[in-house]
Amino acid sequence: MQDDIKFHMDGAPMEDSAPIPEGLSSRLGVCPETGLCDEAKAPKEQKRPKRIVILGSTGSIGRQTLDVVQKHPDALHVVGLACGRHIADMVAQAKKFSVPSLAVGQASEIPEGVVIPDDIDLQFGPQAVVDLCTLDEADLVVNALVGEAGLAASIATLRAGKILALANKESLVVGGDLIMPHASASRLVPIDSEHGAIFQCLVGEKHSEVERLWVTASGGPFRGMTREQLQHVSPKQALAHPTWHMGAKITIDSSTLMNKGLEVIEAHHLFAMPYDRINVVVQPQSLVHSMVEFRDGSVKAHMGVTDMRIPIQYALSYPDRWSAPVQPLDFCTLGSLQFEPADTKTFRCLDLARSAGQEGGTMPCAMNAANEVAVAAFLDERCSFLQIADTVEHVMDNHCVERVTSLEQLQEVDRKARISASKYIASIG
Numbered sequence: 001m002q003d004d005i006k007f008h009m010d011g012a013p014m015e016d017s018a019p020i021p022e023g024l025s026s027r028l029g030v031c032p033e034t035g036l037c038d039e040a041k042a043p044k045e046q047k048r049p050k051r052i053v054i055l056g057s058t059g060s061i062g063r064q065t066l067d068v069v070q071k072h073p074d075a076l077h078v079v080g081l082a083c084g085r086h087i088a089d090m091v092a093q094a095k096k097f098s099v100p101s102l103a104v105g106q107a108s109e110i111p112e113g114v115v116i117p118d119d120i121d122l123q124f125g126p127q128a129v130v131d132l133c134t135l136d137e138a139d140l141v142v143n144a145l146v147g148e149a150g151l152a153a154s155i156a157t158l159r160a161g162k163i164l165a166l167a168n169k170e171s172l173v174v175g176g177d178l179i180m181p182h183a184s185a186s187r188l189v190p191i192d193s194e195h196g197a198i199f200q201c202l203v204g205e206k207h208s209e210v211e212r213l214w215v216t217a218s219g220g221p222f223r224g225m226t227r228e229q230l231q232h233v234s235p236k237q238a239l240a241h242p243t244w245h246m247g248a249k250i251t252i253d254s255s256t257l258m259n260k261g262l263e264v265i266e267a268h269h270l271f272a273m274p275y276d277r278i279n280v281v282v283q284p285q286s287l288v289h290s291m292v293e294f295r296d297g298s299v300k301a302h303m304g305v306t307d308m309r310i311p312i313q314y315a316l317s318y319p320d321r322w323s324a325p326v327q328p329l330d331f332c333t334l335g336s337l338q339f340e341p342a343d344t345k346t347f348r349c350l351d352l353a354r355s356a357g358q359e360g361g362t363m364p365c366a367m368n369a370a371n372e373v374a375v376a377a378f379l380d381e382r383c384s385f386l387q388i389a390d391t392v393e394h395v396m397d398n399h400c401v402e403r404v405t406s407l408e409q410l411q412e413v414d415r416k417a418r419i420s421a422s423k424y425i426a427s428i429g
């Protein structure tokens, strides 16, 4: 691996101990001097429903987003949906929510028995998914695609001047250097529960007074296990997450702690925070969703039940809050909260991802591609649980870092890293 290269939002190199840049507060709509939210100063407008596009509507986040829409039909109106292969499910959603524009990213034909009504436009191909982000009638795009496939959509959404409600963390991991320059003035609102938590803790705060971010982790289903015990764990065991019900890829990432590594990189980009001021702590109950430490020693923590509809809804309602779609936290029955350090010796993916982030440039893109290939291989039982980290390390060791210049460059790095990871897995299998 090459020497440390790290770029800030504008592509300029950034020091680990650099002060937090102005972008942190301006992205939150907060005046760096007064700490007041812009919204408080703005004249009140008549509100019409936000018109939203949901990419990945058939997945875990996509379906929960539609739950939130159902709960707030006067505030949200869905104008576009995209999926990978589950066309019948998406068409059923479109009929239920009267959605006129659909895109299918992976499949290439309509399955037998599925009838597309005349008033629904359905297009195929990755470009059709990206085109939904630029629909004139859309105000906000929920990007709940999985993996690097979400990057082009994130960039297109922000370039089109729409609000990006981002679940697809891989977008920022791979292309944070390309995305963040377009992400000012509250146009990028995180859905990931940890980043949604930090985002909320920072509202009204002065960026110069933030000392450190604490990103919490559940520890996953294998917390406390040794490398010997992990040698033969199965995909089924890894998919049994103790606190969250999520899609397969993120659930495996949670079991390896790669998910936390991706989230450290995501936090670095979103909050313009140097890596040495982003800590990870295991909080097995997943009730503290993350924390912000300030320079006077005060710590703000965001708490809530483990239900993704809360951060999804906040990303859609921001800067307002709407009535909760879930039961509130009951502190009388909560019991105790545990905190412990992450076991990075056993779960090597967290440190691998952090070091990819610190290396910067195209390294996180190569790291992410290797992980996507290795997770798919583990789910297909073509590699073992511990070989996921080995694959990521192999690809990182063989990647020559370049400064990020374009989407096309990242797509080429991603393609080559996938080949390298596949070859490595074939060689150890």
Ligand SMILES: NC(=O)c1ccc[n+]([C@@H]2O[C@H](COP(=O)([O-])OP(=O)(O)OC[C@H]3O[C@@H](n4cnc5c(N)ncnc54)[C@H](OP(=O)(O)O)[C@@H]3O)[C@@H](O)[C@H]2O)c1
Pocket: 055, 056, 057, 058, 059, 060, 061, 062, 082, 083, 084, 085, 086, 087, 104, 105, 106, 129, 143, 144, 145, 146, 147, 149, 167, 168, 169, 170, 191, 192, 193, 244, 245, 246, 247, 248, 249, 250, 308
């Ligand atoms: N689930 C959670 O609780 C959670 C929490 C925090 C962050 N996230 C992040 O949110 C993202 C989505 O996670 P998830 O758990 O919702 O995943 P998921 O359940 O696997 O759903 C993924 C969605 O993306 C669609 N899709 C996949 N590849 C596509 C492509 N090339 N073109 C168009 N659509 C495509 C899938 O369509 P098909 O169904 O048709 O295949 C599905 O609708 C991930 O980045 C994850 O890390 C998830």
